[in-house]
Structures are given as structure tokens and as C-alpha cells.
Amino acid sequence: MTALLEVRDVSVVFDGFRALDGVNFTVDNGELRFLIGPNGAGKTTLIDIITGLTKPTTGTVRFDGAVVNGKREHQRVRLGIGRTFQTSVVFEELTVLENLDLAASFRKPLVSLLTRRRGVTEKVAQALETTQLTDLASRKAGVLSHGQRQWLEIGMLIAQGPRLLLLDEPVAGMSSEERVRTGDLLTEIAKDHTVIVIEHDMDFLRRYASTVTVLHEGKLLIEGSVDEVRADPRVQEVYLGRAREEAAHDVVS
Numbered sequence: 001m002t003a004l005l006e007v008r009d010v011s012v013v014f015d016g017f018r019a020l021d022g023v024n025f026t027v028d029n030g031e032l033r034f035l036i037g038p039n040g041a042g043k044t045t046l047i048d049i050i051t052g053l054t055k056p057t058t059g060t061v062r063f064d065g066a067v068v069n070g071k072r073e074h075q076r077v078r079l080g081i082g083r084t085f086q087t088s089v090v091f092e093e094l095t096v097l098e099n100l101d102l103a104a105s106f107r108k109p110l111v112s113l114l115t116r117r118r119g120v121t122e123k124v125a126q127a128l129e130t131t132q133l134t135d136l137a138s139r140k141a142g143v144l145s146h147g148q149r150q151w152l153e154i155g156m157l158i159a160q161g162p163r164l165l166l167l168d169e170p171v172a173g174m175s176s177e178e179r180v181r182t183g184d185l186l187t188e189i190a191k192d193h194t195v196i197v198i199e200h201d202m203d204f205l206r207r208y209a210s211t212v213t214v215l216h217e218g219k220l221l222i223e224g225s226v227d228e229v230r231a232d233p234r235v236q237e238v239y240l241g242r243a244r245e246e247a248a249h250d251v252v253s
């Protein structure tokens with residue numbers, strides 16, 4: 001396997017605070033990688049330096065072998081780096097199909113966006129099928145359930161044809177049924193994409209993750225299988241220590 005993404009010795013300093021501290025993080029082509037860590041560990045900052053939203057203070061980010069440090073967000077999207085945000089980006093007044101169509105059109109010149117097209121492009125049809133939203137294609141996005149909206153956002157990402165998908169807590173707020181469907185969807189997407197998912201839910205990880213990367217206080221703590229990570233005393237301390245602190249706080253407050 002070859003590395004699609006290579007983050008080398010990356011540090012990010014915000015006003016003297018080290019959000020990331022010498023992080024090395026490599027993801028191979030075709031991997032479904034999970035990223036975990038307690039609040040403030042640096043997970044979102046790591047995603048931000050991959051997408052170009054934040055510039056690393058030191059270190060390099062390579063995508064498909066080329067350094068992308070100097071590239072801006074939209075240039076990285078064009079290279080094939082796509083992300084979802086914790087906050088929704090769907091247009092509520094547009095239908096599922098229209099949202100997907102718009103997302104799929106983003107790389108085209110403006111003139112083709114202004115030309116009315118008939119029918120559904122292959123990419124959009126593929127995104128509808130993968131996310132199993134075909135039956136809801138003509139439904140306005142504003143009336144979708146939370147889970148359906150998340151799948152639409154993932155579909156919008158797929159419709160853009162990225163090689164690397166970065167998903168920030170895709171199952172947050174979902175029912176257990178929706179979680180299963182999302183896990184299956186991620187597994188399906190990972191068959192022909194590379195996927196990095198920020199997720200906290202251990203049950204979800206146990207079911208769907210192969211390799212997990214744990215961040216803590218801006219550093220990479222451990223990388224391994226779910227079992228290896230769960231058995232690691234440092235990980236237990238980070239999570240259990242945190243739970244103990246919170247329990248103590250609950251008692252005194």
C-alpha cells in the first residue's frame with residue numbers, strides 16, 4: 001500500500017498554545033482510519049491542517065506524494081481532499097437531488113452551471129445509490145431527519161469525487177439504527193476512497209474500525225487496532241482519568 005496522506009512533524013501554535021505538537025500521521029490509499037481523543041486533543045486541528053483551513057506552524061502535509069502546505073482550501077478540494085463539518089452545509093430549500101447536483105458541479109466552469117442540464121449525472125446517481133437516498137431524491141432537504149441529512153452531506157461529498165474524505169463525528173446525535181446504517185455506508189465508501197473519521201463512540205469503533213489513531217494534548221498517543229488501543233494503559237488513563245475528573249466535578253458542583 002502507498003501513503004495517500006503524510007503529515008510530518010506538524011505543530012500548530014495558536015497564541016503560544018500548542019494545539020498540535022510534532023504530529024506524524026500517515027494514511028494509506030484505501031484505508032478507513034478512525035481518529036479519537038478527548039476534548040481539545042487536536043483532532044479538528046489535524047483535519048484543518050489537512051484541508052488547508054489552518055496552516056501548520058511547522059511541518060509538512062503531503063497528499064499523493066506532493067507537499068500541499070502552500071495550497072489553499074479550494075485548491076486542496078480540487079486535488080481530491082473533501083470534508084464534512086459538524087455544522088450542516090445543505091441547502092434546505094433545495095431537494096436532495098438538487099443539493100447533490102450542486103455539489104457535483106463545483107469543479108465545472110461557471111458557464112456549464114448556468115446551462116440547464118437534463119437528467120442525472122453519473123456521479124449524482126452514484127451518490128444517491130451509495131447513500132440509499134434514491135427514494136428521497138425529490139424531497140426538500142429541510143424536511144429530512146437528522147440521519148438522512150447526514151447521509152445527504154456524505155453524498156454531497158462523494159458527488160464531488162474526492163479521493164480522501166474527512167468526516168467529523170458523522171454519527172453524533174444518531175439513533176442506534178442510523179449508526180449501523182452510517183457504519184455500513186462508511187465501509188461501502190471506503191471500498192473506493194480513503195476515509196478518515198473523527199469518532200468517539202467505542203461501540204461504533206469496535207464494530208467498524210480497523211486502525212485507530214489516538215491524539216492527546218496535541219500529540220499522537222498511539223496507533224493500532226481497536227483492541228490494542230483499548231488495552232493501552234495510557235489510553236485508559238486519558239479516558240478514565242477524564243471520567244474520574246468529571247465525576248469528581250459532578251460531586252463537588
Ligand SMILES: Nc1ncnc2c1ncn2[C@@H]1O[C@H](COP(=O)(O)OP(=O)(O)OP(=O)(O)O)[C@@H](O)[C@H]1O
Binds near residue numbers: 041042
Ligand atoms: N483558532 C484557535 N485559536 C486558539 N485556540 C484554538 C483554536 N482552534 C483550536 N484551539 C485550541 O486547540 C486545542 C485543540 O482543539 P481541537 O478543536 O483541535 O480539539 P478536538 O480534539 O477536535 O476537540 P473536540 O473533541 O472538543 O472537538 C483546544 O484546546 C482548542 O481550544
